Amino acid sequence: GERVLTTANSVMFERSMRRQASVDPSAFRHMSEPRYGSLPQRPKRKVIIGVCAATRKTSSDAMAQILDRLKAYGEFDIVVWGEETVLDEKIPIEEWPVCDCLIAFASSGFPIKRVQDYVQLRQPFCINNVFTQDIFENRMMTYELLEKYGIPTFRHIYADRRNGKKVNVKETDDYIELDGYRMKKPFVEKPFEGSNHNIYIYYSKEQGGGCRKLFRKVKNKSSEFFPHVKGIRRDGNYCYEQFIKGVKDLKVYTIGPNYAHGEVRKSPAVDGIVARNPDGKEMRLLTLLTPEERDIARRIVTVFQQNICGFDIIRTNGRAYVIDVNGWSFVKGNMRYYDKCARTIRKLCLGSISYRSQIHAPPKITRERVFRDGDNRHILLSLVTVFRHGDRTPKRKLKLKVSHAEVLWMFKNTRQEVKLKKRKQIIPFLKALNYLIHRLETSSSLSDREQLSSLRIVRSVIEEDRKGLKIQLKPRKIIEGRVTECLLACKWGGTLTRMGMEQAKFYAPVYWSEMLRGPTVNGRLTD
Numbered sequence: 001g002e003r004v005l006t007t008a009n010s011v012m013f014e015r016s017m018r019r020q021a022s023v024d025p026s027a028f029r030h031m032s033e034p035r036y037g038s039l040p041q042r043p044k045r046k047v048i049i050g051v052c053a054a055t056r057k058t059s060s061d062a063m064a065q066i067l068d069r070l071k072a073y074g075e076f077d078i079v080v081w082g083e084e085t086v087l088d089e090k091i092p093i094e095e096w097p098v099c100d101c102l103i104a105f106a107s108s109g110f111p112i113k114r115v116q117d118y119v120q121l122r123q124p125f126c127i128n129n130v131f132t133q134d135i136f137e138n139r140m141m142t143y144e145l146l147e148k149y150g151i152p153t154f155r156h157i158y159a160d161r162r163n164g165k166k167v168n169v170k171e172t173d174d175y176i177e178l179d180g181y182r183m184k185k186p187f188v189e190k191p192f193e194g195s196n197h198n199i200y201i202y203y204s205k206e207q208g209g210g211c212r213k214l215f216r217k218v219k220n221k222s223s224e225f226f227p228h229v230k231g232i233r234r235d236g237n238y239c240y241e242q243f244i245k246g247v248k249d250l251k252v253y254t255i256g257p258n259y260a261h262g263e264v265r266k267s268p269a270v271d272g273i274v275a276r277n278p279d280g281k282e283m284r285l286l287t288l289l290t291p292e293e294r295d296i297a298r299r300i301v302t303v304f305q306q307n308i309c310g311f312d313i314i315r316t317n318g319r320a321y322v323i324d325v326n327g328w329s330f331v332k333g334n335m336r337y338y339d340k341c342a343r344t345i346r347k348l349c350l351g352s353i354s355y356r357s358q359i360h361a362p363p364k365i366t367r368e369r370v371f372r373d374g375d376n377r378h379i380l381l382s383l384v385t386v387f388r389h390g391d392r393t394p395k396r397k398l399k400l401k402v403s404h405a406e407v408l409w410m411f412k413n414t415r416q417e418v419k420l421k422k423r424k425q426i427i428p429f430l431k432a433l434n435y436l437i438h439r440l441e442t443s444s445s446l447s448d449r450e451q452l453s454s455l456r457i458v459r460s461v462i463e464e465d466r467k468g469l470k471i472q473l474k475p476r477k478i479i480e481g482r483v484t485e486c487l488l489a490c491k492w493g494g495t496l497t498r499m500g501m502e503q504a505k506f507y508a509p510v511y512w513s514e515m516l517r518g519p520t521v522n523g524r525l526t527d
Contacts, residue, residue, distance in 0.1 A: 048097075053328075054083055073342075101127065104126065112133055
């Protein structure tokens with residue numbers, strides 16, 4: 001029951017491809033074959049990166065994080081312009097800022113057509129192909145392109161009423177039939193327009209009937225159920241897709257064809273309540289993508305020619321199916337993602353053919369081009385920095401004096417302090433500790449009873465394999481060359497938390513950009 005690419009949409013897609021072909025092919029060659037190998041050499045001058053999109057997109061925190069990282073390389077000048085320039089017909093595209101590389105993407109109310117005219121005029125290298133972005137405005141074209149290149153989707157049929165066409169509709173409590181193509185309930189009804197998020201799910205009579213209407217999140221709601229709505233909409237153009245309950249809903253974000261980031265979220269079809277974390281953001285859990293899902297991501301980047309791209313997939317019965325392609329999308333609040341995104345954009349820009357003619361050999365290490373000590377004329381070859389401070393778990397320790405043979409045997413070959421850190425070193429000590437605890441449990445001595453509780457705590461910490469665990473045995477009394485009493489110190493904790501790890505990842509590039517990549521005069525850092 002699946003359809004092939006329709007004539008009308010084939011023409012639209014071919015027109016988009018011809019528009020792209022009318023531009024110098026070198027401007028887009030790296031969209032399908034980007035260079036991700038060795039680090040490109042530096043250009044003679046700074047590369048100008050233009051950012052042209054809706055202001056709410058260009059001023060977002062995610063965009064700011066990535067642009068800040070690009071600026072920190074010291075190789076780029078960033079020029080941003082939004083809808084105030086693009087929508088103003090009095091400002092011709094000839095007067096728009098001139099750039100070498102362009103980040104531009106469509107969104108609701110943003111006229112991508114003028115951006116396409118600008119690309120034809122200036123021929124910048126585009127991170128995301130602006131001509132193929134027309135496809136995202138038509139879900140039917142998106143599905144047909146996915147099918148054409150063998151990217152898995154759920155079965156779907158169309159109600160195409162464009163240009164006055166009539167659609168023969170037959171609807172019952174359990175299925176619909178469009179021009180002879182039948183689909184059983186439950187199914188999803190999606191408008192052709194990619195920017196229209198009023199998506200409905202219809203249920204069969206056996207499932208209780210009714211319709212759940214999905215929409216863009218409003219506070220903590222993303223959908224609402226209407227038990228008395230049964231009939232499908234008949235006033236527009238719609239895609240109908242099979243709906244499967246109890247599956248995982250994934251958001252996937254690509255950075256070029258070789259990297260994809262996956263997150264699992266609560267489906268809006270469950271109850272319409274948006275699950276949020278204490279910061280008020282929608283809760284999403286990182287997930288490891290399967291080889292099939294990574295291959296789907298690679299093919300979507302290549303087919304749609306969008307290096308930075310987001311799409312939705314459904315996991316069911318060990319398979320993955322694409323249900324939507326969104327175009328330019330960012331992961332929010334993930335510093336590692338921002339780092340990777342900035343690095344990839346840098347490689348794409350510096351590796352584009354347009355600048356190969358301007359690239360020269362790597363600079364030699366000379367006194368004028370390196371950091372040096374102004375007094376001794378010493379050249380800085382490398383710098384290693386250790387940051388001791390960070391957000392860590394509480395540091396705990398327990399100390400007690402021990403004179404029992406089960407512990408003192410650790411000094412049979414030494415009279416120096418014994419430190420046990422590795423698991424294979426601690427295991428023999430744990431066995432000896434178990435023997436000691438078992439013996440003291442039957443002892444009637446008051447001092448043995450007092451020590452017993454502390455030794456049990458030490459055993460518990462070892463058995464739970466607490467992070468940062470360390471055992472120290474320090475000799476206190478030595479008689480005739482033998483240790484007769486020692487101080488047992490059990491320490492644990494003091495390890496970096498997840499926040500501490502994120503702090504380290506954040507501070508490293510900041511330190512690099514401000515301390516080692518800052519402004520210089522004759523090779524020296526300025527104030």
